[in-house]
Amino acid sequence: MRESALSAPYYAFGATGFDASTALSGLVHQASTATDDRPGLNYLDAPGYMPHDGSYGCCNFYGPAATTLEYATADFAVSALAKALGDSANRTTYLDRAQNWRNVINPASGLVQSRNADGTWVGGFDPTSGDDMVEGDSFIYTGMVPFDLAGLAQAKGGGTAMTHYLDTVLRSFTGDSGYAWVGNEPSIELPWEYDYTGAPYRTQGTVRAIQDQIWRDAPDGLADGNDDLGAMSAWYVWSALGMFPETPGTSDLALGSPMFTQAVVTLPSGGTLTVNGNGAADNAPYVQSATWNGAGWNNAYAPAGAVTSGGTLDFTLGTSADTSWATAASAAPPSYGGDPVAPPSPRTGPITSAVSAGLCLDDAGSSTGDGSHVQIYGCDGTAAQDWTIADDGTVRTLGKCLDAASGGTTNGTLVQLWTCNGSGAQQWKAGAAGSLVNPQSSLCLDDPGSSATERTQLQLYTCNGSAAQNWTTPAAPAARSGNVVAGVSSSLCVDDANNAATDGNPVQVWGCNTTDAQKWTVAADGTLRALGSCLDADHSGTTNGTLMQLWTCNGTGAQQWEATASGQLVNRHSGLCLDDPNSSTTAGTRLQLYTCNGSSAQKWTLPS
Incomplete structure (x- = not known):
């Protein structure tokens, strides 16, 4: 996986003196072929995460919840390189698969949690436990969605909830009480994530505190003394320049504040990037204003082309936080979602x-x-x-x-x-x-x-x-309740037969109406609910032809649905789509699961 996260940004930053097409082919092979490099690949299509009770073979496997996030980040890096090389098919495939991170964020807690293969969450969850994690815990790993932090904030309940999460996990920089350990890779992106929540001044202050507290001018002064193949020293160099490559596979740079009055970087293109820190001092980490090539710059990310073509980025710095600079939603660094449609935010x-x-x-x-x-x-x-x-x-x-x-x-x-x-x-x-x-x-x-x-x-x-x-209590997000309209005919809707709430009652297509049998609610936990129960795959079936029914909501994968921008409803447990058999327009036709094929029989319009 390291190859994905390294080759793609090399290319993005202008180091193009290698056969990038061959490199991409190798990365796609690694991402699509089960080997000891990526054990458990078979789980990425269904159920869309690495199960706690999965089987992973001989070696090179780590905690399943953390590994799901690691694989998602690697997939995004592959998609970014594919995009740069004009390979739209692989770009789409791996960008969409990277969205699997959503499958391990429990909307009830807003934190990364481990799941069983049947879709249920593993019991006994403690956010400070390292169970099913790698060199960290849930607090630390929840922030490991560096390519879609806007999506992560939405999944946690919004920017305020995301900011509060960062405030909590960054109470420590050394792993105390299960909080961030910035001397190790799983935590190094966390302080930069305030840039994505409208609070870049918190990034500026937190990064400076980290620089002052866990780096020393001594032989063992690189954080905890372990440079981790250069990761820690690279973090310090980037942060001293006042920026950080948060998003793997891209040249996107989240901004902090420079430590020096001037730094000049010679770029592979032959150009130079000059970073001026007017008023730079150890106690002056806060950006008051910035310009790019003389024009005002009010964004929490570096301008496009800064590290490829070069230019001059001027900061004016001070000792007090400017809580208005680069706080607009449009000022946040880019985030990258895919075809899956985000479920409603939790309440x-x-x-x-x-x-x-x-x-x-x-x-x-x-x-x-x-x-x-x-x-x-x-x-x-x-x-x-x-x-x-x-x-x-x-x-x-x-x-x-x-x-x-x-x-x-x-x-x-x-x-x-x-x-x-x-x-x-x-x-x-x-x-x-x-x-x-x-x-x-x-x-x-x-x-x-x-x-x-x-x-x-x-x-x-x-x-x-x-x-x-x-x-x-907190206000509920706007309810997404109403008809689910069939793609085969706008006059047909998903219907609970005879408006019955008993377990096992058939779910069918029927003429659209306003009864409760067709009032489906898109819930934050990935379920579709009517009459207090959930749309369910009979006996948790995972094969073509599995019939649809209404059943008491039970938290299993048989009731988990992922909507896509193209109109499909994918059952995560099986990887199959909600399907109207043979594109039937006959009222009373019972719905089923079937291999996703993009036909109108699998297109559904959800309530907005």
């Missing part, structure tokens, strides 16, 4: 108390340890107050679940954070007067005595409609 944000608008539901100390108190605390915009209202009835922050201690069902049961386990102690539903009801106990989430004292731990208590039980 993520603060939960505020009616006792006081300035009080929020809070995980004490931003701890990920089981038993951490869930309390009221002044709203502070941190990740400890980013709660996700998940489709499975849980309420989550930092990868853990809002939980009634010891499964308690009596008044006064304390509320805590705990590893998600599917129990009734972690189920919550909206009740009257803004309440959050735990169905197992029929009690409400309660602020004892309507306390306005910070750090008051919450409890369960008899629902009473008081301000102590009135919570404003």
Whole structure:
């Protein structure tokens, strides 16, 4: 995989003195032929990730969740080289396959998690555990989507949630408590990702702090003393210039701030790139303004051609953050999605108390340890107050679940954070007067005595409609609910036969109408839902002709669907498409899975 990530950027940066076409052929062979270089390639088409319980052969295999992301990055690099060489077929194939990163981001947690082959998430998840990871944990690896950070932010619930994630993982630069270890490759891209969330000043300040804290002028002063084939020294050189090649296979450069008043780089083209740092000093990492060849530059990335043709990039630097420079969405470095259509963003944000608008539901100390108190605390915009209202009835922050201690069902049961386990102690539903009801106990989430004292731990208590039980939860993204229209005829829609909600009820094409049998919701977890149940492949079938049915939502791959820009609905578990047999226009024809073929029988228009 290193070959993909190296050959493509060589070419992009102007080192073209090699047979790039032959190199691309070799990279495509490596990416499409099962060898010990890329064990588990058979899983990339279906289910679209490396399963926790997969079989990988003899060697060269690492943690499946992390490896899925590594393979996606390598695939993107192949696609970038193919694009540069005019090979549109391979560019499309590997750009689309690179989007497999979405299959290991759990929308309920917003973090990378490992999955079983049947589509279920592996239990006992802890974001600080290295299980199924490589030289890191979920906190570290969640940011490893360097080619589509706009997509990652959307998958986490938006730019604010992404910024809060970065604030959390970058609490440490040395791996303390499971946070970033910037002296090792899996973490080195993280500080640059603020450029993609509208907060480039955080990149500038964080990169300078890293430079000052983990590099020293001593023989072992390269981060942790391990140069990792030049990766660490290269990171320092790039960061000292005030830029970083975040996106493999391209010449895209995310901007930080230069350490020197001037640096001149001689380029392969014979041109020069001059970087001027006006006011550069160790305590002045913040960009106040910038120009490119004398014209104003208000983007968090280097101009196109900067490292191929050259030019002059001037920074004016200061000791205070300019929180307005290069913060517009259009100022972010490029991101690269493919044909798969992003599912809706999860419902993520603060939960505020009616006792006081300035009080929020809070995980004490931003701890990920089981038993951490869930309390009221002044709203502070941190990740400890980013709660996700998940489709499975849980309420989550930092990868853990809002939980009634010891499964308690009596008044006064304390509320805590705990590893998600599917129990009734972690189920919550909206009740009257803004309440959050735990169905197992029929009690409400309660602020004892309507306390306005910070750090008051919450409890369960008899629902009473008081301000102590009135919570404003994050607004739900605009619902994508309505008809799923067939490609064979705009008058036919996907339909739950006879409007029945029983498990196993057939799903068919039928004349479009406005009944609940045709009101399908595109959910953030990749399911399509009607009447409270999910579109499901019968018996989790993975062969042509597997029939479609409605079934209780259960988190398996039989209910996972990926929409493409070309109108297909791909079942990730099987790699097959939702299909109208023989392009039938007969109402009542039951739908099936079938090999994806691009025909109108497999084209579906989802609700917008």
